[in-house]
Amino acid sequence: MNMTTTPAPPVSMIDPAVLPTGNGATLEARTVAAWFAEHQILDDISLAMPANSVTAIIGPSGCGKSTFLRVLNRMHELVPKSSLAGEVLLDGADVYGIGVRPAETRRHIGMVFQKPNPFPTMTIRENVLSGLKLAGIKNEGSNDDLVERCLDQAGLWREVKDRLGSAGGALSGGQQQRLCIARALAVSPRVLLMDEPCSALDPTSTLRIEETIRDIVGSVTIVIVTHNMQQAARVSDYTAFFLGDEGRPGTVVEFGPTSELFTAPNDPRTEDYINGRFG
């Protein structure tokens, strides 16, 4: 079976030129640290994730990758007794600034989770539109167009266009995850965070998600946490290597363009990790 397909030519009626391109924003973390109660998870993380690019975060389990992602869109504070230090700047504005509402930040910085979780009480169509309703946003154009555009961007339109009214839970795991991506895109986020989006999926579905990531990066900045170094190499423009061992909080060991980091790492620990010597 030939799985290295080139991206399918868009069959949608929508002119791709209408897609908002360059909508992605630069996201910058400055000296970020994070705690759960008195347990420090992250220490002194400074990263600039350039607009309209894919930044991959790799590192062994427990180094705080997911926590970092959740700090970026203020999901971290949902955990009781959590706290943090530093700043997160979305196009220069601190998302933790006084008067900034977490809901507003999360609308601009969307998130796709490890386990696909479409809302079980909603149809496919309703799932895509759920963000508008949940965030209380008025859609300027037609909802039909929005559903088609988002599903198309997520590479799901052709598969589901005839059953938009059926339950989201009836899709396969990979399709569900792409539905979740479409759902996240519908509120036009400027950054999309992906927390190991493929770890619950089979290899074929994984490749489809990776294609989707490359397709949408023109319109949104992507930060992806992954365990899979091949995946990081395939999809990302920049890679950050996180490490936190023996109960010490996680820090960034190295950050740079993916091609350089994988071929000529500066730090021996990075080299050990990407060559599979630990983790």
Add this chain to the structure above:
Amino acid sequence: MLVAVTTLPDGVAAPVRRRIVASPTRADRAFQALVIGAAWSVLAILGLIFLFLFMEAWPALHQAGWSFLVRFQWFPDLTPPVFGVAALLVGTLVIALVALAIALPVAVGSALYVNEYAPRWLARPLVTMIDLLAAIPSLIYGMWGLYWLSPRLNGTSRWLTDHLGFIPIFHTSRRVFGSSMFVCGIVVALMILPIIASVTREVFAQVPRTTCEGALALGGTRWGMVRRVILPFGRSGMVGAAMLGLGRALGETIAVALILSINFQITPHILEPGGGSVAAHIANQFPEAGLAGRKALVAAGLVLFVVTLIVNMVARVVVNRSRSSRGLVD
């Protein structure tokens, strides 16, 4: 472009934790207020129950003074009124203890059966059936106890008094049976069985499976595992469950009101007709009571409320502690 980020050099202060300011929207605040209001209404209701019962009962309590707790008779309409809950309280306790003595072993046994002995296909229907016992109205238990169970227990009662009559509780002076605290105790036992069974089942289910299998793998019998692992582990949970059952038994009203013929005597002879129960007495007397009588009944209700609330709270503390000590805070 390669940026290596290192940790802060010495002399640079550790990162300062920020207070996360999450100013909720007005709608969020309103919703939270609504939800909290609903939740605290529960506490408000408990407080109001005490307040209103107390206000209504105060004249009667004030008149009767401490004699309310030690007097046997119930003549609130006399001048001066003469009434007290002593006989009723003792009777309530006797019925509850009889019920507990019957229900506890059966409930623990059936909990063990469901968790450890029953085949898989039987366990779930069995739990449903035991829960169903809790769904049957008290009224129907009372009718069944009065018409069906009571006459059928006469033979058993006679046998008990004939052969075990030297034990005070089984003694009878007139060899008349039925409508007794014994019958009430059995009926109430059925009613409190489900709650004891479900709490103990839950506690037993928290015994780590590996510990149980460890006991079996060492060559222990199943009973050995139950006795050495499960029962010691679940002991405080069983105590709490028994107290929850006790709380229910103390407050049981209509079934006891139908079965028991209340006679305002403190008697240890549970097989004879007679005895007392606070709740049943309130239900019996209320429709016919005069104004003073109703105030006196509210006073009795106040005593019942305070006693059952205390028993229930202590029971919950015991059950919750047995849960959290396993690191399983609900």
Add this chain to the structure above:
Amino acid sequence: MTVTTVPSPNPASLPTPTRRRPQAITPAEGVRIAGVAGVAVILTALVFLATPLSGAFGSVVFAFAAFVALEVVDVSLRLDPQAAKDRTATILITGSAGVALVPLGFIVWYVVSKGIGGMHPGFFTKTLEEVGPLDPASAGGAEHAIIGSVEQVGLASLIATPLGILTAVYLSEYPGRLTRVVRFFVDSMSGIPSVVAGLFIYTLWVVRLEKGFSGLAAAMALSVLMLPTVARTAEEMLKLVPDGLRESSLALGAPKWRTVTSIVLPTARSGLITAGILGVARIAGETAPLLMTAFGTDSVNVNPTKGAQSSLPLFVYQRVRNAVPSQVARGWAGALVLILLVLTLFTVARLFGRVRKAA
């Protein structure tokens, strides 16, 4: 892919293996148990013929006790002490599960057999208004009581279900130190005697506010009893909603209240219905609080806000307290309706709960 199979050494000499069930009771063991049971039955028959002991119920109890005793003697003669103890415990524990269930059958059977006689079509369409003490059981009915029950239980649900679900939302969605306090009091509240709830509304509504006896007063007393059941069941149901759904909703930029109302509550819908039904089942048969709130009457009172009202449990209770046989027969007919109603509610609640888990 090729699969290499290992050729079996000598196919003819190996019979297909028979399935063994290590836990099953062997036929020999079955025969032995049946034998012990037979001896117990014979012994019971002899004892009941030779002594003044009598009655079907007594004989069943005696036979069961005899069976347990004989089993214990039998196993302790044949097995070592450890194994004998194990067997004895197994018998007693299994027996206690049986003891817990037997009364359920007796009760349902007895109510059905007693109630079916007093049942007639007029039971649902007539009242007791013009029924004299000498009229047969077929005269009059419980129409007024059924109307009262429907109104009282309906109103109680209208009060307790929203309040209970909101309490459950607090307990499950706003965890914290205070939540534990509230949960503790909700649990404690579930143990207050029903008669106390009745006295509470009597003192508050009937006496202090001088509203008099009414169906509404009864509904308020019932809602006090219903609230903890609904709140705690609903809380368990809300906890079944995966956290991922809440996070997804928040990550889309939803405020908390919208996450709860648009995602959490709809996802738990069938569970919340179960909670409501269990609450209704809890109060449908309550009698004691109605004595001091609805008070009871023999005629139809459609208005729940004013004047005494009857209800099915109250109707049954007041018939049964009466010594006249025709009245008692009406009471049993009412009890039959009541038990069928409660069993139906209970079953429906279970079915809803099951659908929820399957989805």
